[in-house]
Amino acid sequence: MEQQWILHLKNISYNYPDGTLALDNLHVKIPKGQRIVFLGPNGSGKSTTFLHMNGVLKPQKGEVYYEGQKLSHKESKDLWRKVGIIFQDADTQLFSTSVYQEISFGPKNLGLSNEEVKKKVVEAMEATDVSKLQHKPVHFLSGGEKKRVSIADILAMDTEIILLDEPTISLDPKHATELMEILEELHKKGKTLIISTHDVNFAYSWGDYFYIMKEGKVLLEGSYQEVFKQQTLLKEANLEVPWILEIYYDLLEKGKIKAPYPPRNKQELLKYL
């Protein structure tokens, strides 16, 4: 099958200054326009992988390709124009004194005119429900508000790829649902979305393509049918099996249902019953 890879990390290795090997000959291909999930325990190298995709970290070994083009060191410096990253800890990302100016930082760096920047900032603020906070200094915001501003930061840049490092962790259910709606819209627009998470249940029903990481390597990759079959490998990465699948297999074993395909979400499971 001819698949269009938008981003390709080839044989990447990365050592942190203290000597820990964060990425070990990592090989990752990102299909364009899909929803990709990185699953893996803490310290498995998900965040480091993201920083390589965005060009903040330079691979010590290996190569990065964007749309099939191999990037030189200089070119990978410009990767941020194509790949936006929403950090796990919003404080890492937020720096400015007012929310409005904070969000303008990325688009300004893209070299847009002030009018265009303003338009993007206003749109991003509306999408993330932070318009009311626009004149507030960043350090007066609550954790969830900071998170939403950090999402607006990247939405305003309108990048082809958006990386979200543990996005739902400090959001309340209402804003988590809203984030999912934003992501759905971005997906419809053809953006490539990449999420790292521990939440197997969410990942299972959301993702198109999965990477399971462990100790700086890809342990397992593929579509949901391929990946979640491998229950022993999942266990090896300290991941649970999604509860929907667990129930499905249990029911299948007892002969209570005869559905050939595993259900993706609660609705599908209920339909089978």
Add this chain to the structure above:
Amino acid sequence: MYFVDHLAYCSPLRKMNPNQKLIFSIANMVMVLLATGYILPVAVILLMTLITITKGKISVKNFGKILLLPALFLIMGIIPVMVGLEMEAGLKIYLTWEGFYQGIFLAVRALAAIICLYFFILTTPMVDTLQLLKKYRCPALIRELMFLIYRFIMILTEITMKIFLAQRCRGGYNTIRNSRQSLSHLVSSLFLGLYQRSEESQRGLVARGYNGEIDLLPLEYDPSPKVWLFIITTQAALLFLLMI
């Protein structure tokens, strides 16, 4: 600093054009420095205090609190002016009426100038100040240093409060001995935390294309003609006070 910026952020005068505030405050300051008598500095003290408290909605208590810090410097500063020293034939310390009046006059003028400045900083958050500096062509290096220092003071306070809270929750600072230990832990983890934080912050900036200069959308404030009128009238009145 956190406190001052918070007050400025909450003040209704924040919405006033920062440039007008700056001009008003500096014009008053110049008048005070030109003054030769008491009337003008006292008038400025009253005017600026009144505006800051009634229009700027800064409570008298907070205003007094913030004035305490420069007041201490002021007192220390006027003592050498008031007191005379004589070294011939043994050490003599004396106080003359002339020196005393000179000291008081100096103090009143300095206080008036400080209050002018306070009017500005208590109604203008750091963001606006930085933007004004840009408008007046202050070099980018100085502006960005100011901005980073400001931001890091905020982060420093935040991390300190977090560590302090974490320590208190587990019985830190409950005895004198324990306080000393807790404090030493706090300081060391603060430095480590800050170092890590600055690395992370750098990454966060680079991820959105930081290349050495922070370029943001300017905030917009329309100057109000009413305020210009007010500034001109008060300056005319002060000029009149200066003449007499």
